[in-house]
Amino acid sequence: MLHGTRIIIMLIGSATLVVICAWLVAVQGTTQLARGPHDVSAFRCFDSRLPNVTIFATGGTIAGTGSSGKDMSNYQIGALGVQHLIDAVPELCNVANVRGVEVSNVGSHNINSNMLVRMSQQIQRELDDPYTQGAVFTHGTDTLEETAFFMDLTLQSSKPVVAVGAMRPATAISADGPMNLLTAVSLAADHDAWDRGVMLAMNDRIGAARFTSKTNANRVDAFMAVEQGYLGVFENTKPIFFYPPARPLGHRHFDISSQLTAQKSLPKVEILYGYQELEPSLFKSAIDLGAKGIVLAGAGGGWWPTAARQQVDAWAEASGVIIMTSSRSLSGYVDDSSGGIGCGFLDPQRCRVQLQLCLEAGLSRHEVRKVFQFGV
Numbered sequence: 001m002l003h004g005t006r007i008i009i010m011l012i013g014s015a016t017l018v019v020i021c022a023w024l025v026a027v028q029g030t031t032q033l034a035r036g037p038h039d040v041s042a043f044r045c046f047d048s049r050l051p052n053v054t055i056f057a058t059g060g061t062i063a064g065t066g067s068s069g070k071d072m073s074n075y076q077i078g079a080l081g082v083q084h085l086i087d088a089v090p091e092l093c094n095v096a097n098v099r100g101v102e103v104s105n106v107g108s109h110n111i112n113s114n115m116l117v118r119m120s121q122q123i124q125r126e127l128d129d130p131y132t133q134g135a136v137f138t139h140g141t142d143t144l145e146e147t148a149f150f151m152d153l154t155l156q157s158s159k160p161v162v163a164v165g166a167m168r169p170a171t172a173i174s175a176d177g178p179m180n181l182l183t184a185v186s187l188a189a190d191h192d193a194w195d196r197g198v199m200l201a202m203n204d205r206i207g208a209a210r211f212t213s214k215t216n217a218n219r220v221d222a223f224m225a226v227e228q229g230y231l232g233v234f235e236n237t238k239p240i241f242f243y244p245p246a247r248p249l250g251h252r253h254f255d256i257s258s259q260l261t262a263q264k265s266l267p268k269v270e271i272l273y274g275y276q277e278l279e280p281s282l283f284k285s286a287i288d289l290g291a292k293g294i295v296l297a298g299a300g301g302g303w304w305p306t307a308a309r310q311q312v313d314a315w316a317e318a319s320g321v322i323i324m325t326s327s328r329s330l331s332g333y334v335d336d337s338s339g340g341i342g343c344g345f346l347d348p349q350r351c352r353v354q355l356q357l358c359l360e361a362g363l364s365r366h367e368v369r370k371v372f373q374f375g376v
């Protein structure tokens with residue numbers, strides 16, 4: 001009898017222990033995410049089994065509204081705040097715990113290097129947070145590629161960062177913003193997306209920030225990586241990659257965490273366009289206005305009129321301004337043969353961004369050449 005009671009007591013004790021352990025594991029599971037730096041109430045909805053993804057909003061057409069469903073060019077940019085964008089896609093709650101941070105609400109033609117620096121520092125802090133699994137930033141599409149490339153060069157983390165925008169305002173019939181946002185968050189929440197740098201999620205496709213550009217001013221399928229191709233696609237909203245994770249050759253990280261204050265802008269770099277009968281005095285004006293570097297969007301492999309070239313070389317020599325040569329063609333490689341430092345595979349706008357970061361880092365002309373012409 002005594003023996004039987006002892007067995008029953010032992011059984012009850014063990015069962016209680018199991019229940020307590022299970023409860024502790026469950027509680028630990030929920031509190032681990034909830035206990036993060038963010039109050040759970042900051043999330044639109046919260047499920048401890050889902051990853052935490054932060055959405056940084058900057059404005060653009062994705063946050064724009066027009067007066068009618070067919071208005072796709074004359075609309076108000078930046079009419080909607082980040083919470084509105086999140087609330088418009090309740091399906092986000094099945095994918096991730098999303099939290100919105102409004103960085104700005106402007107058309108992307110008004111983004112400047114000071115805003116880029118601040119946003120990069122904000123996103124980096126978020127990625128360093130163990131409770132955050134990925135980040136998304138919404139942005140106007142016109143200069144999306146510059147911001148995405150800047151983030152690619154300055155952020156350091158295995159976690160996914162996804163750039164997203166829309167070609168149609170939120171009020172348009174068949175607005176593309178909500179689906180683009182859902183795929184972007186799905187990508188940022190997906191473990192297969194780790195170690196791939198900053199990506200773009202536009203029109204059911206995944207592109208690398210280094211190579212994907214806006215190739216059409218109006219159409220929904222505006223973004224392409226003409227030469228290098230996409231990284232993957234979305235099937236429904238699930239990201240499917242073509243290849244395992246990799247970073248492009250020539251990728252280099254620029255640490256902007258310490259040397260820049262939030263008030264500071266990056267060194268001034270101008271872009272000039274190459275054409276028949278190019279007027280060289282435009283370069284002189286850019287130098288006189290304080291440019292530390294000039295990128296020429298030259299013809300073909302970076303060519304421009306020989307007389308203009310010689311004149312500009314003399315000015316550059318006297319002033320110490322770095323002249324870079326890129327191409328006005330949609331894709332291709334530019335080396336040093338047409339003069340200046342060739343931008344390699346980078347288009348003029350990306351060449352400008354990388355040169356700004358090189359100048360900020362204090363690199364010499366020789367070091368700048370090495371950054372752009374890796375492997376040559």
Ligand SMILES: NC(=O)C[C@H](N)C(=O)O
Nearest residue numbers: 060061107108140141142
């Ligand atoms: N589709 C867009 O987002 C274009 C807009 N003008 C912008 O870049 O802000």
